[in-house]
Amino acid sequence: MTLAAPGDARPASLADIVEDDAAFREWYETTLPRVYRYLLARCDHDVALAEELTQQTFVEAIHRRRQFDGRSEIATWLIAIGRNKLIDHYRRLDRDRRRHLKLVSSWTDASEAPWQTSEDRAEVAAALAHLTGEQRLVLMLRYFDALPVREIARLIGRSDSAADSLLFRAREAFRRAYRGQTDA
Numbered sequence: 001m002t003l004a005a006p007g008d009a010r011p012a013s014l015a016d017i018v019e020d021d022a023a024f025r026e027w028y029e030t031t032l033p034r035v036y037r038y039l040l041a042r043c044d045h046d047v048a049l050a051e052e053l054t055q056q057t058f059v060e061a062i063h064r065r066r067q068f069d070g071r072s073e074i075a076t077w078l079i080a081i082g083r084n085k086l087i088d089h090y091r092r093l094d095r096d097r098r099r100h101l102k103l104v105s106s107w108t109d110a111s112e113a114p115w116q117t118s119e120d121r122a123e124v125a126a127a128l129a130h131l132t133g134e135q136r137l138v139l140m141l142r143y144f145d146a147l148p149v150r151e152i153a154r155l156i157g158r159s160d161s162a163a164d165s166l167l168f169r170a171r172e173a174f175r176r177a178y179r180g181q182t183d184a
Helices: 014-019 021-042 047-063 074-107 118-129 133-144 149-156 160-183
Strands: none
Touching: 014 021, 021 047, 021 074, 047 074, 074 133, 118 160, 133 149, 133 160, 149 160
């Protein structure tokens, strides 16, 4: 797509297009399918993930609109942003998986935890799986990474008291899920 405002002979910048509703709509409707198809093909056809990453791509592009210098086609630039969003997503998944495994394995150490059998480890893993992603994250940051609540709050973009409250709810949710697993 060439960046030109509708009815205007001169090229417009991405910043100008974002400010003009009709130009923005045309830009979005023209580039969206290409970005979405690119991401969908690379995330194992997970429609929800492709939609989320496409949305993040366009939000990021709007935030960075002044950085687009026109040296490439706009869709190419958007796909590069989308590729980075996809990479970040998979890195986050891998990091969360490694933390989860490390946390479960550290809990299975005889000197640190009362559960020793593979059945107990499976129950802990199952209890963690019942938590929301944010709850798992704060538990891991607090107990695996040994971060103080203030640092956790900064990392997740919340106030200290909101992070502390989330951590409290995460502990309670883990206890309920773990007891539910062992009481059955």
